[in-house]
Structures are given as C-alpha cells and as structure tokens.
Amino acid sequence: MNEADTGSAAAFQSLLRSQRVWDVELPAFDPAAAPEEPTALFHAWFADAAAAGQSEPHTMQLATVDEDGLPDVRTLMLHGAAAGVWEFASHAGSAKGRQLAARPKAALHFYWAAQGRQVRVRGTVTTAPPAAASADLHARSTGALASALVGRQSELLNSLDELADASTAAWERAQREPDAEAPSWTLYELAAEEVEFFQGDARRRHVRLRYRRERGDGWVRGLLWP
Template sequence: MNHVRNKIQNSKTLLGPFPTFEVQETPYSPCELFLKWFQVALEHDIHEPHAMTLSTVDKEGKPDSRVLILKDVDEEGWYFATSTNSEKGKQLRTNSNVSLNFYWALIGRQIRIRGNAIKMDKETNVKDFLNRGKVARAISLIGKQSSILEKQSDFEEALSDQLSNLEDNPVEASDSWTLYKVRANEVEFWQADEKRQHVRLKYFLESDHWIKKLLWA
C-alpha cells in the first residue's frame, strides 16, 4: 500500500483553470450568490453539485459530519431532509448549530455556511416524503437510520416488509422524516486561484442585514 501513500503525498491540487470571482460585483444576499455559483457549477457539469457536507455536534460537543443532499434554497435558508431518529437527528435535537460545506473541485469553489437548523412543519415534511422514490420511502419507514444492524439479512427482510406495506398503504408517511431549514448567519465563498492567490468573501448577518468582508487566504 506504500504506492498509494506515495500517491497521496504527491497528489497535486487546485491546478485550474478556474473561473474568476469578481468580488466587487456580488449581490446583497448570499442566497443570490449561491444560486449564481450553482448555475456555474451546472454549466461545468459538476457531478452532484447538490451534495454537501452537514456538520453537527453531539451533546458532549463532539463534531460529526456526513454528506447529504441539498433539497432547496431560498432567502430563508438551505434545506435538507433526514430522519429525526438518526444520529444527526438526535444531535440536532440537543444542538441546532450546524455548518454546511460544498466543494466543487473542477471549478475550485468552496462554500461554507454556518447557522441554525429549524424543523419544517408536518405538512411540508409529509409532502417531501411522498415525493421520494418507493425504496427510499420504504427504508425511511423502517425508521432505524444509524442504529446498529446485526446482519444484512435483517435489513433485506425489513425492506421487503415495508415494500409490501407500501403496496397496501401507498401514501403512508414516516413520522420521523423531516425537512430542516438552515437559517444562515455566516456564508463564505472561496475561489481557488492557480497561482495560490485564492479569493475569499464572507457574508455576515448583522441584526437583519448582510454585510460582506474579504478574508485573507
């Protein structure tokens, strides 16, 4: 495995070419800039640009991270969905502080969001749940995300039970499936530069308005 370690040690990063980031021409709100950057990601055919890392902290203050799908974004916040029974669901119950991170290597862009995760109402959660594919709904209805699985066949049996259940009850919704809105108070846009002169612009929410500051790279 030493050859793999050599590869890691000698891997190059941020070679470019990258798009430019005109910090003087940025909009008032980070949501608007996020959507502009997302559009650029789509134009560059970034693979799964809506995959993001969600970080939470447990009740002892220990951080935890995992990848989730961004379901929507608007001036109110960034949205993700998961089970309240999952590890992250439990963590969010005791501490709603979160961060989100997007990294699009091909265009050298990273977006960091810090804020609070707020649960959406029951009706919205049910609507989001019913929009999911059948297998995803069946898995959610098992309702055991992140608990210990003794053997893989237990999962297969539970899935098969839930798939038959959905045949009989096609609009059954999970009690735990929840859409969360991350209301941001800090959003940073980071643009890589081939000559290592990276550009960082951070939005801070002050009272009820956004201010923007450049950051040292």
C-alpha cells in the same frame, strides 16, 4: 511497522503526493460584483457547478456537535435553498437528529471541484412543520420514500439480512402506498448566520468572500485572507 506495512505506507504516500488540485481551468470570481445576499450567489454557483459537469452538486456535508462536544459530519442531499435558509431532511431519531435536538447549531459544506469552489454555511437549525416534511418526501422518488420508511437510522444493525428484509418490505409499501407517512422523517431548515464563498486559484490567490447576517435582514460582506 513491519516491512509490508512500511511498503504500503510508502506507496500510499507516493500516491497521495501524486494527486493534483486546482489543476483544471478555474473561473474568475469578482467579489465586488457579488449580490447583496448570499442565496443568490449560491444559486448562481450551483448552476455553474451543474453546467460544468460537477457530479452530484446537490450533495453536501452536514456538521453537528454531539453531547460531549465532539464534532460529527456526514453527507446529505440538499433539499432547497431560499432567502438565507438551506433545507435538508433526515430521521429525527438518527445521531444527527438527536444532536440537532440538543444543540440546534450546524454547518454545511459544499465542494465543487470542477470549478475549485467551496461554500460554507453556518447557522441555527429548526424543523419545518410535519406537513412540509411530508410534502417534500412525497415529491421525491419511490426509493427516497422506501428509504425513509425503513427508519431506525443510526441504530445498531444485527445483520445485512435484517436490513434486506426491512428494505424489501419498505419498497413494497412505498410502491403500494405512495402517500405512506414516515413519521420520524423530518425536514430541517438551517437559517444561515454566515456564508462563505471560496474560489480556488491556481496561483493560490484564492478569493474568499464571507457574508454575515446583520441584526434584522441585512448582510455584511467582507473578504478573508486565503
């Protein structure tokens, strides 16, 4: 490492160490009062995050595994959560779409720093019927439709000019034809097998409550060491 690199690495390290976590007033979480199934608690925590001013609480990370067993992760929007099923949407031909087609297991991750809360969801992914994907897409903004119409997600792009041309054409079409279909746009449903709620604590006595699906429709709840 040369001197400039060493200086820059030291500055980075110093900046890194100066960052704080659990530095805001954090809510208490009583796991004994938690509901019997996880979606109700997710809804309550989501509402709390939005009310606490957490920016973009509806964004999350989706983790999948590729054909070589190498994990992959990216940010997506949450499209719904009900009865133990979390929904998101993307292109079937994207990297994640191909990974999910080959190995339909995935994990979702939410971190709501405003309240020191993390939610992890693991389970099996299926695709919703095309009509459901279409209805979900057409209930969203023109920008969402234009973005879906561009397609070719995760393919190699030759230039930003090529993207600008495709995007302009897609925006024009989305405005002209608000019911236009984006054939590869897919609504995915992750049926949770495990959901973990983590409440951060300034003294590091973090509370972790895990729900595991039992055979049938029930859930077993248990605490985890932090």
